[in-house]
Amino acid sequence: MSGNKESTARTLVVALIVSLVASIFVAGSAVILKPVQEENRLLDRQRGILAVAGVGAGLSSKEVQEIFAKRIQAELIDLSTGEKSEAHDPLSFDALKAAQDPETSAALPGKEDLAGIKRRERFSTVYRLVKEDGGGELEALILPVRGYGLWSTLHGFIAIKPDLNTVLGLGFYQHGETPGLGGEVDNPKWKGQWPGKTLFDESGKPNIEIVKGGVQPGGKDAAHQVDALAGATLTTNGVNRLLVFWLGEQGFGPYLARLRQEGI
């Protein structure tokens, strides 16, 4: 009887020690790996920003960091006015965190919330990609975009040419849409339809349409249209709405209007 008690107590002590050691190991790893995870996240973001403008494919991490440092100029923009702001460091500014805080964001009434994001941050970081020759001439303007698809918020970037109208590329670096359906927004063939499309009508209003059944080649609106993904119209409708939102008055509209007026 007492032998049994002793062995139960011993088992419990051993289990306690094992779980203590395991939890110290897990907690320690999390702390040690945090800087590595942060660095990888930053690198992914830098790669995504360059990739959407057609730069950086097949480059090593070091090369991505070098090109980013040399050719990307980040600017913080006050979205309501479109003016440049010094309120935060543009590279470390966390727009998603800001969008959750009532102090640094505003609630979007349902009618205005085309992207399904509920709140919009006051500031956002835009990225200017300058030409390789070092002269500082703009090659692309890269804007962060996000919005709800069918199951998830899609986070990505759109790169626009210096005419502030023609798309260089669109890409999402994070979403939870179904692989093979909405997840096909990552398919290079679908993404390949975007370069060369134009985003605005003559008055500067966003004019983008993702068309179910396919774009009519040579149709009068073909320059503004992209094919919907077959079997994933709901995700592509979300992409359509989020682009209209971020290129419009609630998003980068005032900033783009300022650039059109003042020059890039």
Ligand SMILES: Cc1cc2nc3c(=O)[nH]c(=O)nc-3n(C[C@H](O)[C@H](O)[C@H](O)COP(=O)(O)O)c2cc1C
């Ligand atoms: C398990 C499951 C996952 C789905 N995932 C997606 C998705 O990620 N994106 C999407 O647009 N539609 C998805 N659909 C299909 C939608 O319910 C809907 O049928 C589709 O978007 C309509 O597009 P279509 O008119 O081109 O068929 C999914 C359907 C099922 C059953």
